[in-house]
Amino acid sequence: MIIAIDGPAASGKGTLARRLADHYGLRHLDTGLTYRAVAAALLARGLPLGDEAVAVATARNLDLSRLDRDVLSAHEIGEAASRIAVLPGLREELVRAQRRFAQEPPGAVLDGRDIGTVVCPDADVKLYVVASAAERARRRTQELVSKGQDAEYARVLADLERRDQRDAGRAVAPLKPADDADLLDTSEMDIETAFKAAVDIVDSVHAR
Ligand SMILES: Nc1ncnc2c1ncn2[C@@H]1O[C@H](COP(=O)(O)OP(=O)(O)OP(=O)(O)O)[C@@H](O)[C@H]1O
Numbered sequence: 001m002i003i004a005i006d007g008p009a010a011s012g013k014g015t016l017a018r019r020l021a022d023h024y025g026l027r028h029l030d031t032g033l034t035y036r037a038v039a040a041a042l043l044a045r046g047l048p049l050g051d052e053a054v055a056v057a058t059a060r061n062l063d064l065s066r067l068d069r070d071v072l073s074a075h076e077i078g079e080a081a082s083r084i085a086v087l088p089g090l091r092e093e094l095v096r097a098q099r100r101f102a103q104e105p106p107g108a109v110l111d112g113r114d115i116g117t118v119v120c121p122d123a124d125v126k127l128y129v130v131a132s133a134a135e136r137a138r139r140r141t142q143e144l145v146s147k148g149q150d151a152e153y154a155r156v157l158a159d160l161e162r163r164d165q166r167d168a169g170r171a172v173a174p175l176k177p178a179d180d181a182d183l184l185d186t187s188e189m190d191i192e193t194a195f196k197a198a199v200d201i202v203d204s205v206h207a208r
């Protein structure tokens with residue numbers, strides 16, 4: 001089984017994807033980390049974010065089994081990731097690796113922005129996870145503060161909204177729900193309630 005999960009920044013995609021992978025015995029790939037890893041490598045080497053050939057070459061050396069969420073979760077890496085994510089050649093390279101991951105047995109849960117539309121258009125189940133911008137910013141601020149990082153709610157909210165606009169507005173593989181995705185709005189749900197709602201959707205779609 002392949003489960004595709006998409007949605008805007010900090011909507012809870014990764015949290016649900018990890019829990020669902022665990023529940024159904026599937027592998028998990030947070031595809032945002034693949035864009036973040038390329039961005040982090042470019043930033044570390046002082047290379048430009050707009051040079052497609054350099055970004056593609058960097059992506060070719062990416063090892064999907066060595067993506068360190070703790071290192072890559074830094075705020076400025078997310079911003080840089082969304083800037084390089086507009087490069088079509090880079091997306092092609094990363095999508096190839098993501099598809100290879102998805103196709104290995106026993107199946108996988110992938111979360112990102114274009115999983116149901118581009119990476120795995122034939123996924124067995126597609127979830128589009130949303131929450132209000134205010135709630136997403138509240139959760140992300142709390143998360144950053146709990147990790148000892150500097151985070152101010154107003155700035156986190158502005159950054160999330162800017163990133164969503166860029167992701168939804170780009171020409172290639174924009175953030176949007178697949179036509180056959182099930183929408184899950186977690187604004188008023190805690191993690192456990194959201195997980196149960198997601199399991200209900202997966203079980204009902206998979207049983208069809
Ligand atoms: N339903 C929920 N209720 C409360 N907090 C939640 C809920 N879902 C996720 N969170 C928290 O919100 C934060 C963002 O969640 P998560 O990292 O899963 O989002 P994401 O969509 O994967 O983010 P990104 O776009 O950065 O990859 C985390 O701190 C997570 O614990």
Ligand SMILES: Nc1ccn([C@@H]2O[C@H](COP(=O)(O)O)[C@@H](O)[C@H]2O)c(=O)n1
Pocket residue numbers: 009010031032033035036078081082083085111112113114115163167
């Ligand atoms: N399938 C994807 C996944 C991510 N992106 C871009 O990467 C940025 C960082 O992603 P996070 O999920 O870790 O926040 C994101 O803002 C997107 O620009 C993507 O384009 N496609």
